[in-house]
Amino acid sequence: xxxxxxxxxxxxxxxxxxxxxxxxxxxxxxxxxxxxxxxxxxxxxxxxxxxxxxxxxxxxxxxxxxxxxxxxxxxxxxxxxxxxxxxxxxxxxxxxxxxxxxxxxxxxxxxxxxxxxxxxxxxxxxxxxxxxxxxxxxxxxxxxxxxxxxxxxxxxxxxxxxxxxxxxxxxxxxxxxxxxxxxxxxxxxxxxxxxxxxxxxxxxxxxxxxxxxxxxxxxxxxxxxxxxxxxxxxxxxxxxxxxxxx
Amino acid sequence: xxxxxxxxxxxxxxxxxxxxxxxxxxxxxxxxxxxxxxxxxxxxxxxxxxxxxxxxxxxxxxxxxxxxxxxxxxxxxxxxxxxxxxxxxxxxxxxxxxxxxxxxxxxxxxxxxxxxxxxxxxxxxxxxxxxxxxxxxxxxxxxxxxxxxxxxxxxxxxxxxxxxxxxxxxxxxxxxxxxxxxxxxxxxxxxxxxxxxxxxxxxxxxxxxxxxxxxxxxxxxxxxxxxxxxxxxxxxxxxxxxxxxxxxxxxxxxxxxxxxxxxxxxxxxxxxxxxxxxxxxxxxxxxxxxxxxxxxxxxxxxxxxxxxxxxxxxxxxxxxxxxxxxxxxxxxxxxxxxxxxxxxxxxxxxxxxxxxxxxxxxxxxxxxxxxxxxxxxxxxxxxxxxxxxxxxxxxxxxxxxxxxxxxxxxxxxxxxxxxxxxxxx
Numbered sequence: 120x121x122x123x124x125x126x127x128x129x130x131x132x133x134x135x136x137x138x139x140x141x142x143x144x145x146x147x148x149x150x151x152x153x154x155x156x157x158x159x160x161x162x163x164x165x166x167x168x169x170x171x172x173x174x175x176x177x178x179x180x181x182x183x184x185x186x187x188x189x190x191x192x193x194x195x196x197x198x199x200x201x202x203x204x205x206x207x208x209x210x211x212x213x214x215x216x217x218x219x220x221x222x223x224x225x226x227x228x229x230x231x232x233x234x235x236x237x238x239x240x241x242x243x244x245x246x247x248x249x250x251x252x253x254x255x256x257x258x259x260x261x262x263x264x265x266x267x268x269x270x271x272x273x274x275x276x277x278x279x280x281x282x283x284x285x286x287x288x289x290x291x292x293x294x295x296x297x298x299x300x301x302x303x304x305x306x307x308x309x310x311x312x313x314x315x316x317x318x319x320x321x322x323x324x325x326x327x328x329x330x331x332x333x334x335x336x337x338x339x340x341x342x343x344x345x346x347x348x349x350x351x352x353x354x355x356x357x358x359x360x361x362x363x364x365x
Numbered sequence: 366x367x368x369x370x371x372x373x374x375x376x377x378x379x380x381x382x383x384x385x386x387x388x389x390x391x392x393x394x395x396x397x398x399x400x401x402x403x404x405x406x407x408x409x410x411x412x413x414x415x416x417x418x419x420x421x422x423x424x425x426x427x428x429x430x431x432x433x434x435x436x437x438x439x440x441x442x443x444x445x446x447x448x449x450x451x452x453x454x455x456x457x458x459x460x461x462x463x464x465x466x467x468x469x470x471x472x473x474x475x476x477x478x479x480x481x482x483x484x485x486x487x488x489x490x491x492x493x494x495x496x497x498x499x500x501x502x503x504x505x506x507x508x509x510x511x512x513x514x515x516x517x518x519x520x521x522x523x524x525x526x527x528x529x530x531x532x533x534x535x536x537x538x539x540x541x542x543x544x545x546x547x548x549x550x551x552x553x554x555x556x557x558x559x560x561x562x563x564x565x566x567x568x569x570x571x572x573x574x575x576x577x578x579x580x581x582x583x584x585x586x587x588x589x590x591x592x593x594x595x596x597x598x599x600x601x602x603x604x605x606x607x608x609x610x611x612x613x614x615x616x617x618x619x620x621x622x623x624x625x626x627x628x629x630x631x632x633x634x635x636x637x638x639x640x641x642x643x644x645x646x647x648x649x650x651x652x653x654x655x656x657x658x659x660x661x662x663x664x665x666x667x668x669x670x671x672x673x674x675x676x677x678x679x680x681x682x683x684x685x686x687x688x689x690x691x692x693x694x695x696x697x698x699x700x701x702x703x704x705x706x707x708x709x710x711x712x713x714x715x716x717x718x719x720x721x722x723x724x725x726x727x728x729x730x731x732x733x734x735x736x737x738x739x740x741x742x743x744x745x746x747x748x749x750x751x752x753x754x755x756x757x758x759x760x761x762x763x764x765x766x767x768x769x770x771x772x773x774x775x776x777x778x779x780x781x782x783x784x785x786x787x788x789x790x
Contacts, residue, residue, distance in 0.1 A: 175775065192783035216776075228787050233780055235766065235773070 123167035124361030125184075126194065126354070127154055127176030130214030130242065131327065133357040134161060140201070140362065145354050150176070155183050171364035173356050175215070189363055191356050192220055192231050198359030199323050200226035202349045207320030210313050210338070211356070212328035214242045217309055221316035230316045239275045240308035242328045247277050248301045251284045252294050259298060260331035266299030275308055299333070306337040317342075325352040370421045373428060377499040384494050387466065388420065391654055398660045402596060404636045406629075408622030409599055415606050419653070423609060424496045430456055431500070436558045439501035441486065442509055443650075443680045444531050444706060446699050449551050451570035451612070453558040458497050459608025460486060460504065463652030465769040467492030474519055480738045481768035482652065483516045490523050497609065498524060502557060505550075507531050509710040510743055527553060533712055535704060544700045551696070567695050571685045577612045580619045581681040587626045588670045589728055592635025593643065594626045597669020598659045604676040605653045642667040642788040645725050647751065648736040649744050650675035655769060658736055658777070665782045671728045673721050674736075679706060682720075709743035717747070718754040725760050731788040732761040734781070739768045761787060 121143070126133040132154060136144040144165075151157050154176050162184075170186030173194040181188050191211070199206045200222070209220040215238050221230040234240055249259040270292060274280045280301065287297050313322070322342060328334055329352030339346050349355060374381060395416060415423065427437050436455045440447065447457035465481065467488035474491075475484055489495040498504070503525040506517035517526045529546050532539035551562055560566075584603065587594050603622075607615055629635070644667050646659070651674070659669055672678060683705045686698040707717035725733055735751055737744040748764050755762045763784040767773055 175779070190779050190783040190786060192779070193786040216779075228783065229761070231780075231783060233776065235776070 120169075120365065121167045122169045122171070122361045122364035123162075123165065124194070124357040124359065124364060125158065125162075125170065125172045125174075125180060125186075126191070126357035126360060127158065127172060127174040127180050128213055128327075128356075129175045129216070131353065132157055132161060132176075133174075133354045134165070135354050135357040135361045136165065136167060137358070137361040137365065140365075142354075142358060142361075145351065145357070147353060155179060158184070169364040171360040173360040186364070189360055191216070192218060192228060192233075194356040194359035194363065195325065196220055196222055196226060196228045196359065197362050198355035198357075199325065201358065201362060202355060203321070203323050203347050205321045206323040206347065208313065208317050208322045210309060210322060210324050211326040212240075212242055212309060212324075212334070213326040214246075217241050217312060217326075219309075219313040219316045221318065221320075232312050232315050234312070237276070239277055240305050240312075242326070244277050244280070244305055245301070245328060245331065247281060248284060248298075251281050252288075252298055254294070254298065257330075260302065260333035262295050263298035263302045263333040264336065265295045267293065268296050268299075269303060270296050270300035272297075272300040272304040275304060280304070302331075302333045302337055306334060306341060310338065310341045313342075321347065323347045323349070323355075325349060325355040327353045329353075370425070373425060374420070374496060377424075377428075377496050378493055379496060379499065380493040383467075383492055384420070387464075387494055391419075391464075392417075394654060394656070398598065398656050399602065402598070402636070406595060406599070406622060406625055408618070408625045409602075411618045411622070412599070412602050412606055415610055416602065416653075419609075420496050424500060426611070427456060427458070427497075427500045431502075436502045437500050438554075438557075439498060439504035441504070441513070442507045442531075443675045444507050444509065444703060444708070445505045445529065446547055446550065446703055448567065448570040448574050448685065448699055449547070449554050449562060451573060452562045452567040453554045453560040454566070455554060455558050455560075458501065459652075460495070460497055460501075461605070461608070461653040462486040462489065463605075463655035463769065466494050475516060478740050479512055479516070480740045481770075482650075482738060482741075483512050485652075485769065487516065487520065490520070503527055505529060509708060510741070512740070531708075531710065532704075533710060535711060540700065540704055543704055544696070547696060547700050547703075562692065564690055564692050564695065567692060568687075568690075571687060571695060571698070573612050573616075575684045575687065577607060577616045578681045578684055580616045580623065581607065583623050584619060584626070585671060585678065585681070587623065587630050590630045590633075590635070591643070591729070592633070592637055592639060592641065593668045593670050594629045594635055596636050596663055597644075597646070597672070598656060598663055600669075601651060601656065601659050601672070601676060604672070604680070605651070607680075637668045642731045642785045643670045643729060644668070644785075645671045645673060645721075645728060645730040645733045646677070646736055647673040647721050647733050648748070649738045649741055651736070652676070657769070657771070657774070658734070658765060658767065658781075661774065661777050661781050662734065662785075665778065665785050667731075667781070667785045667788075670730060671724055673717075673724055675708075678720070678724065679708070709747040714747065718750060721751055722754055722758055722760070725755070725758070730760070732763065732784060734784070735762060735764045737764070737766050739766050 172180040177188040450457040462485035470491040471484040471487035
């Protein structure tokens with residue numbers, strides 16, 4: 120029995136195939152301007168018995184493929200419980216959404232918070248800022264950790280922050296220091312959201328932004344505890360969806 | 366209906382082309398949200414009719430009434446004691462302001478971070494889109510929040526606006542203030558209508574409006590039943606229409622609908638399958654045609670079974686006492702009834718929290734959705750206390766802050782669906 124979970128995010132598509140609760144295959148691709156064409160290409164040749172879609176594009180996916188849908192929130196809860204059974208709090212920072220989820224001891228969602236329509240404090244924010252500083256996104260967190268001081272970035276709006284970055288560069292500030300300032304700003308915002316659901320319980324950090332080492336360091340500083348980051352933080356939602364498809 | 370009423374709209378000063386496109390959008394929206402529902406009650410046909418004729422037949426009735434010397438008075442808030450208007454042979458219409466209309470016109474005057482409701486009534490007036498506003502002899506504003514209070518000052522330049530001061534606390538001194546405001550309003554109505562409010566016409570008006578409240582209470586009483594016999598969307602529409610339809614006709618039609626619902630409940634028939642999540646809406650009012658959130662909720666596998674709102678029990682919960690034979694005594698009854706309103710503009714406002722908790726239990730809801738208009742400080746801030754009160758009772762809450770635009774529908778849908786998924790067995 121093979122189940123497939125598809126997480127159609129705003130920036131990337133994630134597919135996870137599960138057999139007997141274990142991940143046997145996974146793929147990640149850019150969502151592009153035509154996520155359904157991308158999914159079709161992506162799923163070509165994949166064998167599965169059942170399917171479940173999640174993410175921003177779940178309803179679009181549902182219209183093209185047979186299979187029910189579930190929200191990212193429930194999918195992350197199920198995925199998190201499977202990769203980190205002690206987990207009671209999830210911070211998921213994706214391309215366009217940030218979510219904080221509290222679970223009960225059985226892994227059921229008891230409360231969640233989500234950013235509103237603005238993409239401040241999401242992966243997209245980091246992407247724009249990395250670009251403004253001339254860093255590839257994969258290197259952004261690592262370079263921020265090389266900062267010698269912390270610059271306070273006051274604006275959280277992606278557009279305003281970008282102009283703030285430009286004026287800091289014009290003042291002769293080091294790129295690494297500005298990068299750290301930006302990471303601190305986004306951490307403050309996400310931590311505030313997480314604190315609305317947090318009850319001193321183990322935290323898992325997931326979503327594409329969890330690949331960023333600086334974010335994890337700053338979150339651990341803020342919450343004064345070890346924060347669990349799964350080996351492939353981006354596919355937790357798709358994994359959860361696959362488990363629910365079984 | 367366009368051609369039939371074009372002359373009337375023109376005489377009212379509407380911008381015909383813009384109004385025509387507004388009606389087209391409204392019609393499409395109504396079809397998608399309302400007419401697509403399964404197992405709809407027969408009695409909803411009347412509501413469909415009234416809604417389709419929202420700017421047609423009802424306006425014609427108002428225009429005809431005005432020709433016969435009656436005055437039409439527009440209101441924006443459940444605090445306005447409409448009994449006094451009806452007693453003086455006037456007609457009270459609750460103005461809607463539930464759609465994003467001529468936003469750029471409204472924003473020429475108002476700051477961007479003003480709530481959608483205020484921007485809406487400005488937009489409707491400035492773009493000449495609302496035949497109700499144009500039919501009114503004057504409108505009644507009130508001091509429920511700073512946004513409305515200051516906006517009415519400016520609105521008065523476009524439409525004569527009479528302001529009632531709403532107290533902010535519930536001490537004796539506040540009741541005294543409110544009583545003097547009710548008396549001042551009575552005098553204003555008498556002056557405008559040329560009619561004297563006496564014990565006879567006031568008694569009749571009190572009974573007529575109480576009857577309307579009683580029928581809406583009756584409607585809600587059936588919604589305790591499982592499965593839900595009527596959709597939340599339909600009840601929202603009924604409540605919305607109660608603000609502008611003729612009260613006596615409305616009461617009679619809703620009573621007929623209630624008879625139909627009573628039969629359904631007896632047969633344990635509902636509009637949703639067993640196990641559908643039951644939710645309560647709490648918070649800001651939703652004026653016509655603001656059906657956005659209820660539609661999202663009810664297309665996500667849940668049903669709304671009760672509203673703690675101005676378009677729900679905040680407006681229908683309390684009756685005016687029908688005791689007393691003198692005008693003075695009746696005014697006191699009116700003052701007492703309206704002082705019970707638990708709007709978030711009051712401080713402190715413990716009654717609202719008690720009502721939310723007790724209603725959630727009575728209707729056996731799985732969770733509560735707190736709906737607040739963005740920039741509405743009274744409700745967005747009070748949401749924190751609502752959350753704490755419900756946490757104590759282990760009743761899940763989803764807080765939503767939004768406006769009339771459609772840009773956040775995707776995100777709202779994710780939140781609402783995730784909330785509903787919490788209740789799947």
